[in-house]
Amino acid sequence: MLKGKGIPIFITFLTGMIMIISFFIPHKPFGDIEKISLTWYSIIAGFTMLLGVDSLIGMHFRKLKRKDENWFFSLVLIIGFTATVVVGIIETVRFGTAFDERSYFTYIYNYFIVPLQSTMFSLLAFFIASAAYRAFRARNFDATLLLITAIIVMLGRVPLGEQISPYLPKFTEWIMQVPQMAAKRGIGLGISLGALGVSIRIILGIERSYLS
């Protein structure tokens, strides 16, 4: 019985319906059930992250074992991962929590993760600019519009824009608040209608691809 898809589909239906009902009836017992379900959800969802980590670390271990190309960098990844977890455990023992300001775990965040992540994202400024040069050449009306809007928004957000014209920052604000907002809202409405449709299909068991 457990091997079939019947029980998982029923569980999906039941949890989905509880969540929907408890939104409209936030009183006992639905309110409590929703709270418990959300806690359970966060606990179980974390295990999916562990599966992902297992898959990634496993892949790099295999690369290391086979001495594949770039195996040294796989070793760097594994050492980075292991060191962070070990430091986290040691600092938890030392300070009661790894997130204490004095702990080396916080140092790892401040001096490894923050600079690496922000530098990685800032690197994109160069590549977005070069990709834009290739993609946005004013070939037709729509591409020209996109290009002009991007330039106005970029100039309107720096002091140079105000030097060119005091109206430029105001015009940028207007673009963000009116035409940009209108299209964003239209796209958002489309996305939420799509999400609604897919969610109802999953809850009713019409969409089952997540079980395959």
Add this chain to the structure above:
Amino acid sequence: MAISTNFWIWIAALLTLAIYSFLYKDNPFYKFAEYLLVGISIGYGISIYWHNTIITKVYNPLVYDKNFLVLIPLLLGLLMFSRFFKNVSYLSRIPIAFVVGAGTGLSVPSSFEFLFKQIYATMPLKLDIGSLIIVVGVISTLVYFFFSLEHKGFVGKVSKVGITFIMVAFGAAFGYTIMARVSLFIGRIQFLLSDWLGIIK
């Protein structure tokens, strides 16, 4: 000018330079920093999950409040690992079904809420040109993404207006993203010149 003597600042500065070396071409220093970032980030993610979920939502309620109900999601979570054993791998569908059910159940009311809020915000409270443009923009954008009708005649014209709005939105989003990245770049250069090399204050 006083170069930093702080070991941690040096680490951050050298890693920053290792990432920027990619601007010349792909090289071992960049790869080192890239793989290190992935390794440390997942280690940090695991630690956050351990602290915020396992300790706060499982260990503490179980040990201090004697709430044995939390054992159920723990067992369901462990069932995920049944994927590694072929003869019982079907058991992993149970926690997946719960996560998918809860996720979709949560998204139904929140999607409705979003829909109503956005429609309400689109309704013009006062008659001005801005409100009118928003109404036209929202409707024409929706028409552009409505593929059940062929984009010909009136519908075609409205969808053309829609694509104009979409292009303005994409241009604005693009400009905004570039500025955000440039601001990060300025932050990194400031760090290198100020915190590390001490050239600027």
